[in-house]
Amino acid sequence: MSQHNIAGKKVAFLLTDGVEQVELTSPWNAVKEAGGEPTLVAPKSGTVQGYDGTDKGQTFDVDLTAAEANAADFHALVIPGGVVNADHLRADKDAQAFTRAFFEQHKPVASICHGPWLLIEAGVLNGRSLTSYHTLQTDLKNAGANWSDQEVVVDQGLVTSRNPHDLPAFNDKLLEEIAEGEHAGQTA
Template sequence: MDIKGKKIAILATNGFEQSELEVPRDRLKQAGATVDIVSLAPGEIKGWDQKDWGRPVKVDKTLDQAAASEYDAIVLPGGQINPDLLRLEPKALKFIKDIFDAKKIVAAVCHAPWLLIETGIAKGRKMTSYRSIKTDVANAGADWQDAEVVVDQGVITSRNPGDLEAFSAKIIEEVKEGRHLQRSAA
């Protein structure tokens, strides 16, 4: 699928799960999108690769330099550390919510649905996540489902790194569809 001309933000900080940033980034670029790694500070962020620190990834823009209006979608990698740090950052939460409120695509994998909980996006949605946060998702008012990928009006969630190909394909499909103008508020 071709999504040339589309621009996608991947919001992450130190401790992102390596594959959960790199696989979607690479698939989206292969499909023709421009992908920016957006983070809290300039320079590089370091991933977590299963059981130890992984490779650094260059930050393209800080949250202060990025505007939700520039992007067609946002991808939120998981890992335990990354979303836990980001959910404490008001600018990160505002960036996610601004993209959502513009009825653009929001995609979260593994533990990143914590960010959808924190922004209020989870409430009333069908979602999945890594199983250890299933209760968190359900307690936030979402309908947690045991599926590799769940889509609810342009909000895409996925369980774990084993589902990244399906997750990436669904992001491409949804970005190609465009805005979800009928999306109901969370």
């Protein structure tokens, strides 16, 4: 059981086909176990296909499309990784706008592995400290971020990690930031 109680807090999980399954299910379960209410948001309705590396995993039901979802209805945002997932999300204008709104509203955002690619397109990284899967470091630095190779990096409500091995630390910091609430320094 988590040391952080986030009872009643609504957490959006933004993803699409190609999501690295454990980077969805592990934080999702952590949020639920801490009393939070996760919601799956995707660019399209229906289901999304999860992957375990390059192998197909489970499918997950979409609760809201990114066009329908409103950041004002949530306390935090989680962006799981997966190369295909992240590449498709970063090209989606509704996903970009939904993500940017969390920063504009000073709400916690957590992103792991390839997920931070979307943060580049949302225009929210200039001057921010973060980590990601190592192959994204040049892209993130070019977007103005201060990238470092660490298990988890927290910067004013922005939580990032590198890969599935970092999930325990990622989940703990995600819950801590949600419990703390809005952060004045979390801004677009």
